[in-house]
Amino acid sequence: MFDPHLWRRQFPILERKVHGKPLVYLDNAATTQKPLAVLDAERYYFEHFNANIHRGVHALSQEASEAFEGAREKIRAFLGAAHVEEIIFTRGATEAINLVAQTWGRTHLEAGDEILISAMEHHANIVPWQMLCEMTGARLKVIPMDERGVLLMDQVDRLLTERTRLVGVTLVSNALGTVNPVTEIIRKAHAVGARVLVDGAQAVAHVAVNMVTLGCDFFVFSGHKLYGPTGIGVLYGKKDLLTAMPPYQGGGDMILQVTFEKTTYNQIPYKFEAGTPHISGAIGLGAAIDFVRSVGLENIAAHEDRLLQEATERAQRVKGLRIIGTAPGKASILSFVLEGIHPHDIGTILDNEGVAIRSGHHCAMPVMDFFSLPATARASFALYNTLEEVERLFQAIERVQKLFLS
Amino acid sequence: MSDLRDLYQEVIFDHNRHPRNFGPLPGANRHADGFNALCGDKLSLNLKVEGGIIQEARFEGSGCAISTASASLMTEALKGRREAEVADLFEGFHRMVKGEPYTVEMGKLAVLAGVSEFPARVKCATLAWHTLNAALHQADQPVSTE
Incomplete structure (x- = not known):
């Protein structure tokens, strides 16, 4: 019991x-409190093996890198993703959506294309698409809802067209609590060749998800709504999509080779993780996931x-x-x-x-x-x-x- | 411990339920809008200023009890005031709701002094006043205190 x-x-x-x-x-929908396991994990990292990752040959850097990559694997398992390199660390769900809009979006959308979102999206799943529309000339369309806060699914077929490139929908509404039928939306969207981004920020602490069976192209969430630290979040993306996408920010860690003439980008997931990441946050999120799984x-x-x-x-x-x-x-x-x-x-x-x-x-x-x-x-x-x-x-x-x- | 009754005084409830000077003001010659997006408080303020004196002040909009009462009390306090006095009153009101010493005579506005114990609500109490400031300075952008 x-x-x-x-x-x-x-x-x-x-x-x-x-x-x-x-x-x-x-x-709790704004942010959850943190269990001792998360607080301890972050503190343990700082007390015992604080170092930058993927760089040093010294012991601390090795241990920090292992813990950081270990957290990535925990997230992969938690999301039921097929490959660990499909897990990109971001600052949160917001940054993850912006990443998709600015990389995948800018290379896949053109004037006249359409983005379909729902009437109950958080601003984080509205504004990045509006910005993308301004840049590309694409149009933003909205799946309406009824007075109960239920999406009008019979409208989806009408709203999805051959110009729909992306559907962005939240799994759980943060304002209403509605759990949306994302599986059905994904199926319908894929039928017209559109990609689907699922905003899981409000969902992951309450609803089990599996990327393979869900079949979405992108999935985002924030660590702090899952009993983890603030400032760390996740973008899941299908491997082939992420591989083909241009990088988001440029800097250290996301490169293989840099000369003043040309830079070769690193492979995924590192291609999207420029600069020193939130190492303690990632480790804390890994601990939060262990905690949630133990409960x-x-x-x-x-x-x-x-x-x-x-x-x-x-x-x-x-x-x-x-x-x-x-x-x-x-x-x-x-x-x-x-x-x-x-x-x-x-x-x-x-x-x-x-x-x-x-x-x-x-x-x-x-x-x-x-x-x-x-x-x-x-x-x-x-x-x-x-x-x-x-x-x-x-x-x-x-x-x-x-x-x-x- | 801050006492709720210091914040929610009877006068404030009264002005929230029955705001004074609420509605449009035909012939207004000063206007500004206030909008605190996070709270959802919206305020539209109209003034009739003649010969440097505020003859009429009326407001419309919707908001919490503190912002509504503050706007209502403010419009009452403004009638007949010289435009030049308003800056002092604004300053005094600001200091009062932030719990800082002030010297200006506040009159009925003093019922809002309890706001100083509730820092999260200072923005509610001051929205009307910042909107007033904008109206007198003919600003065309909506004002926010968030």
Whole structure:
């Protein structure tokens, strides 16, 4: 039986108090807390074998390189990718998407081509494509959604044309919690010869993925939403695509030979990893993946589903509360608004009760526009949250309403 | 520990529920927009300034309780003020919500002093004031305090 209280001990930060009350951390969709295993792994690296990688012949550099490449292999296994060189380290999901847009995109798109994204994308999966469209003259099209936050799949066939070069879609919506039918989208996109980038930033801590069976061309995620460090993320790309793509940034590590006349680029993945990478971050992410696997992603998902179900049922009983995002398939996110009370006021009052949630547009302004809202309040769950914390959330919401509506 | 009641005083709830000077202002000769994209607070401020005196101030938009109440209280405080006084009032208000000493007489605006205990909300309280500043200086870009 999965017991979140057991795992909570691995997260020292959860013991702290906020405004004199025990912290209830429900802003996991923004970033998750870090377990001791991750903190220890980074510290161990700095204390025992801090060195630059892929360079020195000395022992420390060898050990650091092994740990860094070991983390890459852990990520490959976690994503179920066929080849380790398909795993590129980036600063995060955002940089990974920009990398694809600026390298693959600039060499594969021309005026009149189309990029198809969904109505519930994070800004990180909108703006890089808009920038690419400006550069190439390509057009951005959008798969619409309904009032529940479910993509209108019957529109996809109409929106996909022979000019569609790329489909960018999020696996889990960070603003609504919707789990999207990416397998179906990939199949339809491939049928017209389009490539597919799946934004897994919000998904990887909740949904198991396998690159081989999923079949997407690119997949991106950030370490810090998977109990790992900030500043480290991953681009997965199919080997043949990555090999054919031009490099992203130029510099050390991404070259084989440099003369003033000509430079020969390194092979993948190094071709896309110019400069000294975030070594401790990569090692920390490897430790985070070990941690998640030891807990079991299926256990985590089942536990979070129970929390979400409880929270949803409680929310439905609160007068004046409207849940934003009511798709049948959701992961770990409860977005809501309270009648007559701005989400920022909710956020401040909840914080005063020790409950940390997010209020704002969640970097998904088109989603807010769709629901005609300036912002929502969002509670998002992780493996260490408990049913008692869901109770604390709703006690705090009651306090908000008392304060505002009395 | 900061007390919520210092922030959410009755006067603030009252101005949030029933904002004063809310709506369009025909014949306005000063205008500016304020927009805090992260919060989603939007504010449109219109002024009628004649002979260096603010005759009328009205606002429209939507925002949190703090930004709405602040805009409402500000428009009340502005009526009949000389344009030249506004800079001092702006400065005093700023210092007050940041918890710094100030010498300007704040009147009813003093109910917003509790904001200083909530640093994340200073931008909410000051949005209206920065928009005012922009209106008086005829800026054509929307203002943000984020």
